[in-house]
Amino acid sequence: MNCISKENLKRWREKNKKPERKCVVCGNNFEIEIDKKYVVKIQEGLINKTYYDAVDCPRCGCQNIIWKREEIVDKFAEKTKK
Numbered sequence: 336m337n338c339i340s341k342e343n344l345k346r347w348r349e350k351n352k353k354p355e356r357k358c359v360v361c362g363n364n365f366e367i368e369i370d371k372k373y374v375v376k377i378q379e380g381l382i383n384k385t386y387y388d389a390v391d392c393p394r395c396g397c398q399n400i401i402w403k404r405e406e407i408v409d410k411f412a413e414k415t416k417k
């Protein structure tokens with residue numbers, strides 16, 4: 336494919352780039368794959384529990400917490416989540 340200029344290829348890559356994460360343990364930059372994400376529960380005391388999206392670093396395998404996930408309580412949101 337020599338019809339794509341270097342500049343266009345660079346632009347295409349920027350546009351299609353997946354969100355990246357820097358591993359908190361080894362400093363490796365890796366792409367966040369949606370199917371590799373999972374939810375973790377952190378128990379704080381007896382009642383309080385917080386959910387977080389997490390992903391494992393492909394280099395060292397350590398867990399990286401991405402962002403807080405709130406519990407869905409609204410039925411409309413439950414229906415539209417797909």
Ligand SMILES: [Zn+2]
Pocket residue numbers: 358359360361362363392393394395396397
């Ligand atoms: Zn790592």
